[in-house]
Amino acid sequence: MQPLAIEVRDLGVRFRRNRRGRRNLKDLFGGSSRRSRPGEFWALRGVTFSVTPGESIGVVGRNGQGKSTLLKLVAGVLLADEGSVDVNGGVAPLIEITGGFVGDLTVRENVRLTAGLHGMSKAEVNRRFDDIIDFAEIGDFVDTPYKHLSNGMKVRLAFSVVSQLDEPILLVDEVLAVGDRAFRAKCYKRIDELLAEGRTLFFVSHNEKDLRRFCTRGLYLDRGGLVLDGPIGDVLDRYNADYNSAS
Incomplete structure (x- = not known):
């Protein structure tokens, strides 16, 4: 059986809302509990999914709902407070490029x-x-x-x-939103080439056209939780419906 490219189990990560509320050494080394302390919030919690090698995953959601945080956890830039993130193979991170x-x-x-x-x-x-x-x-x-x-x-x-x-896993966070049209076309072509080689794509974007072009599956995050995991078209339809009903 082929190993998973990414496996996320009951993932949770929390942050302080301001510098005064930053965790101290006691919090970091055994003094913290699973309950939120004053000034803390959970950026992600209870998130579970897996990615097989060669899949193209698009992550959607409004600003501040945990998309970039999830990408950084997969990249190893952040550490989880709960659960686990297992990545099988190296990553090429197009994050804060x-x-x-x-x-x-x-x-x-x-x-x-x-x-x-x-x-x-x-x-x-x-x-x-x-x-x-x-x-x-x-x-x-x-x-x-x-x-x-x-x-x-x-x-x-x-x-x-x-x-x-x-690296077998490509992590992309809104990088295609920058640069001129000619450069974006080169980026698209390069990503197409990498996907044709069988790379795994984990792609955070607000650009629906890009998501539909590159991704076959989507993850919809809201308030730090995973609302829907399914075909990218279904995920975008649900996200758009929720967004329009809230507007």
């Missing part, structure tokens, strides 16, 4: 640094360097400090680096 780049380093230095931090060997970076720069369309700026690039160039470079990773 320009994070991790260093302003004073050149484009060349940042590519080598960022790709290396994502687990790419020096030989792999050398082999793929020209492809990364060509995709980002910033060859004339390869020895320019990163901080001098335009926002559009920074996004193109970050997408180009992460999309070159060989």
